[in-house]
Amino acid sequence: MRLAFLGTAAAEGLPAVFCNCPACARAKERGGRDVRTRSQILIDDDTLFDFPMDTYMHMLAYKLDLSKVKRVLITHAHMDHCYPQEFCMRGGPFAHDMSESRVCVYGNATVRDMFLSDTAREMREEVRSNITLVALRPYDDVNSGDMRIVALPAKHTAGEECLVYYIHRGGTGALLLNDTGVLDKSVYERAADMGAKANIVAMDCTYGARKHGAGRHMGLYDIVEQRELMQQAGLLAPDAQVYATHFSHNSDLDYDGLCAAAKPHGVHIAYDGLVVRA
Numbered sequence: 001m002r003l004a005f006l007g008t009a010a011a012e013g014l015p016a017v018f019c020n021c022p023a024c025a026r027a028k029e030r031g032g033r034d035v036r037t038r039s040q041i042l043i044d045d046d047t048l049f050d051f052p053m054d055t056y057m058h059m060l061a062y063k064l065d066l067s068k069v070k071r072v073l074i075t076h077a078h079m080d081h082c083y084p085q086e087f088c089m090r091g092g093p094f095a096h097d098m099s100e101s102r103v104c105v106y107g108n109a110t111v112r113d114m115f116l117s118d119t120a121r122e123m124r125e126e127v128r129s130n131i132t133l134v135a136l137r138p139y140d141d142v143n144s145g146d147m148r149i150v151a152l153p154a155k156h157t158a159g160e161e162c163l164v165y166y167i168h169r170g171g172t173g174a175l176l177l178n179d180t181g182v183l184d185k186s187v188y189e190r191a192a193d194m195g196a197k198a199n200i201v202a203m204d205c206t207y208g209a210r211k212h213g214a215g216r217h218m219g220l221y222d223i224v225e226q227r228e229l230m231q232q233a234g235l236l237a238p239d240a241q242v243y244a245t246h247f248s249h250n251s252d253l254d255y256d257g258l259c260a261a262a263k264p265h266g267v268h269i270a271y272d273g274l275v276v277r278a
C-alpha cells in the first residue's frame with residue numbers, strides 16, 4: 001500500500017488563510033515543509049481519504065489523475081474534510097475521458113445529507129448518477145473492490161457521528177485517525193477483535209508537541225499514549241510506523257521543531273508530499 005500525504009494542515013491551512021501570526025509569517029517566508037494545505041491522503045492511486053477544498057490544488061501540485069479515484073472515505077462534514085461541491089465537475093461537459101466512470105463516497109449520515117444538499121443546485125443528473133453515496137456507522141465493515149474498510153467512532157463533534165477508518169489491502173493495514181481526540185482503549189480492542197492489524201498509522205496532531213488529553217483533537221503526547229493503547233490491544237503490526245498529521249499554526253512549532261520533539265518517541269512528522277509504503 002502506498003500512502004501519499006497530499007495535505008497535512010488543520011482547517012485554516014498553514015499559513016492560515018487570514019492570519020498574520022508569527023507561525024504563519026514564518027511559513028509564508030520559508031515555504032517548503034512549513035507550508036501545509038488541508039489534510040488529504042491518496043492511497044495507491046484509486047482511494048482518497050478525506051476531500052477538502054484543497055483537492056483541486058493537490059491535483060495541480062502532484063499532477064494527479066483524480067478520475068482514477070474509485071472511492072472516497074470522508075471522516076466528517078467539516079469543510080476541511082468534506083467539500084462536495086467539487087463533485088459537480090465530475091462528468092458532463094466538465095470532465096472528459098475519465099479513467100473511471102463511477103465513484104463511491106463513504107461517510108456518516110451527516111456527510112451523505114450534506115453531500116446531497118450542497119450539490120442539489122448545481123449537480124447535473126448524469127454526474128449524480130455515477131456517484132454512489134454510502135452512509136456508514138461505527139464498526140461497519142465493508143468491502144470495496146479489493147479494499148476492506150472498517151469505520152471506527154471518532155471523538156470530535158457533538159451532533160455528528162464522526163468516523164475514522166481502518167483500511168486493508170494486499171496484506172497491509174492502515175489506521176487513519178483524523179479528526180479525533182483521544183479514543184478509549186475499547187475502540188482499539190474492538191477493531192483488533194475484528195481482525196484489524198495496522199502497519200501504518202496516521203494520527204491527528206492539531207496541538208503540535210503538546211498533550212491535549214480531553215479535547216476533539218490530539219497533540220504529540222496524546223499520539224504516543226494512543227500508540228501504547230493500540231499496542232496493548234494488539235492492533236499494531238510489530239513494524240508499525242506512526243505519522244502525525246493535521247497540524248495547526250497554533251502549535252507554534254515549525255517542521256524542524258516538530259521533528260525534534262517527535263524523534264525521541266519514534267513518531268514521524270508528515271508533510272505535504274510525503275509518500276510512505278508498507
Ligand SMILES: [Zn+2]
Pocket residue numbers: 010011078080081179246
Ligand atoms: Zn480537520
Ligand SMILES: [Zn+2]
Pocket residue numbers: 015016019020021022023024025249250
Ligand atoms: Zn497563523
Ligand SMILES: [Zn+2]
Pocket residue numbers: 076078156179
Ligand atoms: Zn473537524
